[in-house]
Amino acid sequence: MKQKVLLLLLAIVCSANIFAQDRVSKIRAKLLNRDKSSVIVASHRGDWRNFPENSLEAIDNAIKMGVDIVEIDLQRTKDGVLILMHDPKIDRTTTGKGTISELTYDSIAKTHLKNGCNIRTIHRVPTLEEALVHARGKIMLNLDKADRYFEQVYELMKKTGTTKQIIMKGTKSAEKVKELYGEYLNDVIYMPIVNLDKSNAEQQLNKFMKDMNPVAFELLFKSDENKLPLSLPKKMKGKSLIWYNTLWDTMAGGHDDDMSLQDPNKGYGYLIDTLGARIIQTDRPQYLLDYLRSRNLHD
Template sequence: MAQKVEKATYSFQKHFQWVKNELQQPNSTKVLVVAHRGDWRNAPENSVQALKNCIEMGVDLMEIDLKMTKDSILVLMHDNTINRTMEGNGPISDYTLAELQSMTLKGGNGCPTKHKIPTFKEIMLVAKGKICINIDKCYPFYHEVYKILKETNTLDQVIINSEKTYQDNQIKYGKFLDSIPFKPVVSLDNLSHKDINDYISIHPKVMELVFSKDSSFYLHHSEIFRKAGIKIFMNAMWSSLSADHTDDQAVELNDPTNSWQWLIKHGATIIQTDRPKQLLQYLRQHHLHI
């Protein structure tokens, strides 16, 4: 039994090191898989169990969302209220951590479970050395996020989102941005060429492209990002993020050519998905993953 545990642990570590290396390789043809809010079809979104499922499945990164409790603790939650994902109602900022953990999370089907809301620190300790984390909904909390990452020694296994312009980030956080693994989320529909080029000029390791139309100049010239040493992150969850090149197109309509394959053809080497198991299978079949 001990030998089996040791072998499994080694496998997780080997995969984890491969992912960290891939995040530094803008010219790699391999594609990393990001599980949106975790394995939420089989566990509550943004839960410890969703994270554990992702680790067991071989997912490369899990995307999480952060909110602050009344007593200033960072917890995992997408919405501003707990109405959709927990037993209670109201803004999450109205509750202390203890009050929140006296309730339970709901599953993807909206039914109560026995799972509790996790703190950000708890999640990072579970993820440590096993899986990388993409942190979303955290712009107001960069300082608090950084403090916990330093405390848990996990700064090297996260990507931190910002949907603000480079100028906004510089005004609010300045040189602090050099200390965190910063990923700009760029709307190809709304941001100007100057805004996009400002981000390209600082050479972030990863840039997320969001688009509701697939006619953008940048989608057809993805070499611009690659030459700047930037990996392209795209989403397959819903139409407004990827111009209908979605998971449902691949899975429900059995048409990955116009979904995942299209994203890859247009430069994506990181794909965020609500179908991590199926996407991993597809990538492995096409020798685009380990």
């Protein structure tokens, strides 16, 4: 009887692992195939409204919701350990104080993370390696600020078996990206960030599309007075997906999370239907997922 129970438990665990791997493979395939049939959801710093930002628990809750990509930030300690942290100092998000590059990991590990209300929690600052192992097979990871330590990051990806689970973004030129990351781009998905308010924005887009054929662009613009975003769905159709951030109003012409709370069709809906967004990064992942599911635009 005990043997049967153990076999059953083993089968359940194996099935869960296969499902997780399949889920990541499906998200990656949607990106690589420039699939426009649904909208991919990226959660900014994990689900930080319910757990401390950049914590393992914030990543876990995003996974439970059904988020496709979680954005996390990297910093490096004095002794060379990569940790999940947005700020160069630990003051805002932990119970400690000091500049990360001047602190050892052991000293940071003794602190507690704070939540969005600046209250101490039981949670601790994770290393990048811990986060990669924790999220392996469960969700795509967008590593912000990772290009500063790319070789070290890539070694950790190889060590943890997560090389095909990673998205990186940046503002470097196509030539510089290929020079710095060349062979790594077979595994790691790189998305250029283009500010559409700059005079050379369209030139940048054309050059990236010609030289790198990126799976997607992260696009930024401050207001609807800029008409360039309206022309891009047609221009990029079948070539690259469009990623917009709804974190605050100046990132996507005012069509942000706050506008979407008042009227999701004017916020998220406008980005999707008029501007062709198929990846949206949000600070309100559950709200966005509910909206997308009501329109059959997300599983």
